[in-house]
Amino acid sequence: MIRLKAKGFTLIELMIVVAIIGILAAIAIPRFAQMLEKSREGSTKGNLGSIKSAASIYYGDTQGIWPTTLNSFSTYGFSRYLDNISPVKVTGAFVSGAVSPSGAKVTMTTMSSVPTGSSTGWLYDSSFGSVYVNSTVQDSKSLPYSFYGFE
Numbered sequence: 001m002i003r004l005k006a007k008g009f010t011l012i013e014l015m016i017v018v019a020i021i022g023i024l025a026a027i028a029i030p031r032f033a034q035m036l037e038k039s040r041e042g043s044t045k046g047n048l049g050s051i052k053s054a055a056s057i058y059y060g061d062t063q064g065i066w067p068t069t070l071n072s073f074s075t076y077g078f079s080r081y082l083d084n085i086s087p088v089k090v091t092g093a094f095v096s097g098a099v100s101p102s103g104a105k106v107t108m109t110t111m112s113s114v115p116t117g118s119s120t121g122w123l124y125d126s127s128f129g130s131v132y133v134n135s136t137v138q139d140s141k142s143l144p145y146s147f148y149g150f151e
Helices: 011-061
Strands: 106-109 118-125 130-135
Touching: 011 130
Parallel strands: 106 118
Antiparallel strands: 118 130
């Protein structure tokens, strides 16, 4: 009787492959989460730039008057410059226990008001046309979100 050589993988070989895949997954999943948060940071910076640009164009069109509100549905016609205000995308993932500042709410402030804690949404100072992320939670570079636009 002629016996053919058996083809296939042994149990040990399969276990080694599964272990290697597990190690790679353990390394890749946290890196993927970091990349997602960095993309949210980039999106927030881009949205901040859009809001600031729209306010600057309004300032130019009204000959030196900053919009009193950034509400798209206001009676001041700011919606001509910016259709809608995108929400803050960052989540505070790099600080354990941080409150996520996501949300599109724009808070009106006075000249001296600056973010003092982890809050939500955008912060707008109509005295100078300054827009901030309303949170002092730190990003991936250890900068507070409220510094976006000033770096």
